[in-house]
Amino acid sequence: MRRAICPGSFDPITFGHLDIIGRASLIFDEVIVAVAQNPLKSSLFSTEERVKMIEEVVSEYKNVIVHSFDGLTVNYALSQKAGAIVRGLRVISDFENEFRMALTNKNLACDVETVFLMTKAEFSFISSSTVKEVASYGGEVRSLVPPLVEGKLKEKFNRTCR
Numbered sequence: 001m002r003r004a005i006c007p008g009s010f011d012p013i014t015f016g017h018l019d020i021i022g023r024a025s026l027i028f029d030e031v032i033v034a035v036a037q038n039p040l041k042s043s044l045f046s047t048e049e050r051v052k053m054i055e056e057v058v059s060e061y062k063n064v065i066v067h068s069f070d071g072l073t074v075n076y077a078l079s080q081k082a083g084a085i086v087r088g089l090r091v092i093s094d095f096e097n098e099f100r101m102a103l104t105n106k107n108l109a110c111d112v113e114t115v116f117l118m119t120k121a122e123f124s125f126i127s128s129s130t131v132k133e134v135a136s137y138g139g140e141v142r143s144l145v146p147p148l149v150e151g152k153l154k155e156k157f158n159r160t161c162r
Helices: 017-028 047-057 073-079 094-110 129-138 147-157
Strands: 003-008 030-036 064-069 084-089 113-118
Touching: 003 064, 003 073, 017 030, 017 084, 017 113, 030 047, 030 073, 047 064, 047 113, 047 147, 073 094, 084 094, 094 113, 129 147
Parallel strands: 003 030, 003 084, 030 064, 084 113
Antiparallel strands: none
16 A cells, blocks of 8 residues: 655645645545644644644545654654655745755655655645734635635634635
């Protein structure tokens, strides 16, 4: 079985993330969306909230499951017997950091490949940070995130997005 992980903080999950997850689901037999727990990073949504949201928005993909993890991504991939780590690239500036991480992971676990998928152009400007900033000011995020996530953002910021 060809298993891959698609790691990230997903705080919150966006249409860009869903584009990468959906396309990965066509390439691999099983895709694990791996929600990173990073105590050094301040998240808007708890790990449990992120996992639950993602489970709901990826439910149409029968070969996609959602887990949370902590520690090194490559160690998590090994623990799940995943042969690949799927990473999305939005813009050229993403590449340098992702390339460095891929080389580090390859050094740590030579049997785990990193697969880069370019996001569709219409999602290339979307980041979770931007979504949170727009939502915090009551801006429209409907074109950036699924309706479930939009509602959760409204709850968090106690605002009505335009």
